[in-house]
Amino acid sequence: MDQTPIDRLSDRQKECLRLVWRHQSSKDIARQLGISPHTVDDYLRKAIRTLDAADRIDAAWRLHEAENGTPQSLMLQPRPVAEPLFSAAIASADEADAWGMAGHGKDSSGNNSTSEQAPYVPLPRPETGERNGLSASQKLARIGAMGMIWTGIAIAATGGLAALKYLIR
Template sequence: MAPTPIDRLSDRQKECLRLVWRHQSSKDIARHLGLSPHTVDDYLRKAIRTLDAADRIDAARRLHEAEVATPQSLMLQPQIVAEAAFFNAVSPPDKADAWGMAGHGQDGLGDISTGEPAPLVPLPRPQTGERNDLSATQKLARIGAMGMIWTGVAIAAAGGLAALKYLIR
């Protein structure tokens, strides 16, 4: 039997894709795995190419779907349980269905007796074409407020530099 594209992924590529599926940035993945962000990006680029995916999220989704069809290893359980607890903490109990936690216990941690984790939350895809509901006046007010904030920051910075110059004399 010929190996599937998933089978051709290295263990490190799979680890990186699993962490992408869990909403981690390259910097966070690098910190977690003890690698540099550039190395993580390299693993992800190669995985995207191997899977012929559109992007890192698509590649992570493909790996996730392949692994859901087969049992996941137990070494991933603690992180999955911790993330389910996080999503349960930030999501009110009545929103458990929106996080995909329905039917996995009230705490959203999954079925501990069988070791089955709660499903992970898929990464949101940006939607294009959304309209801004602010009126022109509201937009100008926000632009003006931001201008005042940046003016204040510039004045504070200039004052700090003037004070530093005075102290150095």
């Protein structure tokens, strides 16, 4: 019987992908597993290649789906996407249970968990390999707008300091 791409992953690659799914950086994963960040990145690169994934998040999503499946109630709903600026950074206990992440924040009886892991927030799954769908001109326009905002803040702060200096005299 042929092995699936998930079956061809090593245990260490799977461990690294599970930690990526929990929003851990390479440095955090390395610290937790007692290996170097370079080794973590190497495991992740090989896992991405084995799974033919776009990036580490896509590979972590594929492993998560293979190990946990998609919950019945969410099968027809779109994949989760982190909200802008992580306004809902902490998933409720119901969401955590729905995604097979019971024990993050509350245990099965509803009591606060003693686990010190970060709260679970589903990562967006990239469909293309791009980080976002903005064109180059849209990105430049946003950068320009941000520059104008920061310039305005700097001018306002400078004016406030000048006024304060005048009042202190």
